[in-house]
Amino acid sequence: MTDSLADAVERDATALRDELHSGTWRPTAAEQQLADDLAHGHWDAHWLRSGLRDHPTTAMGGRLLAVLHPAATVAESAGSESADRALLALRTLIDAIAPAP
Template identity: 65%
Template sequence: MAESLAEAVRRDAANLLADLRQGAWQPSGAEQQLADDLARGQWDSHWLRSGLRDQPPAVMAGRLVAVLHPAATVAETAGADTDAALRQLRVLMDAVAPAL
């Protein structure tokens, strides 16, 4: 059975979080700023897409955007897979952009 986009986003967010915790990935300053900005908003497709708009090329080529970009599409759907994917993404964002 093919993996759904929501399952892929959940898996990719979990993998990126594991890499962050293990020191295998460190967000750039621009990725950190993006995470800070997104962590404060509503987690819907509009919020994610507007947060990704007009980002510098270095951010758009980064690993964080590779997870966030498909998450905007996932956020348009309802269901348990979507909820799990967005929860995992929020855990990642909280780890990248811890509360001040």
């Protein structure tokens, strides 16, 4: 994984979260389900890969999946500064979509 990939993931996750908060983007029902599923797991490369592989096919064209697609690759470099920032941005996005009850 390159720092530029992690930086792009961080930027895209932050932008989508900002759009969610401003009301200019709303997740589809399938994206909401994907976020709900991801919100309750262990964020390592294996788990993310499995969760994204098993996502509803209706979420495939959505913006959330586009942002999450490289998450497993970034998670493989967890512990590096850029990967950790990207994973935090992704987690913050998922938490914004699927807040804990």
